[in-house]
Amino acid sequence: MEKFPPVEVTRPLRTRDSEPVTVRLIFYTREKTAIQSNWFNSYVWKPALAAVGLIAPLDPTAKGRRWEKSHDKMMHALRHLYASMMINGGVDVYTLADRLGNSDPAFTLRKYVHRVAGAGSKVRQAVKGMYAKAA
Template structure:
């Protein structure tokens, strides 16, 4: 494993991506870090022979080591199975050969889509959302990440109704 910059925030891609965190989630993360203090981990930068870099990781393995993406995917798929989102194809233990149905559309990147859809659903304008996601073009954000808004027709009806009541 190596450390590398997150998507964005580099010379080639100067746009940072971030998710604003509300007080309730910040409190949960603070509590997690109180119970499980961040762990200092040193890995090479960018390549196996890169300069060693030490950072504090909030989420680690039980052994307090960095999460390998394959191990994380096993844990994620097991969680998806536990909530009934996917089905196991065999009865082997997680991490010991368990296989699941194809679920690329339910992996971690799906949370980015969920965030975008929920942000629009809660009234975040597409320009702000595009900025948060690191997109130069808000139209790309709409095409790629935003899905139908729950109750959109009813929201539009109410918005127009409020506007006409104000004008009357």
């Protein structure tokens, strides 16, 4: 991050008020523009997954698909992992939605957050704490 700090990029997306959206990107091109996701997945992400043995490369001379199907290992899966880790770590859904660029926290919960590790014990601790305060 020190050698290649995030850059601010104004995207063609618009807010509801028709204002341009400016975001800070960690991954960007040498021209400091947003990376096209299909290019990144094909030429950077999937070769890296294959290099560490997480997916199998297919015949590189064949036309079409060059890697085995790997939808659950795509770069976007890191977004789901990040969201789940933040919720597991105690980050509230409003802050998480803001960090992910989602205007609706309920959407964030439906789309990105999966079962919270140790949720049962967290519920028991919360209830136990409420009774301790009331006593």
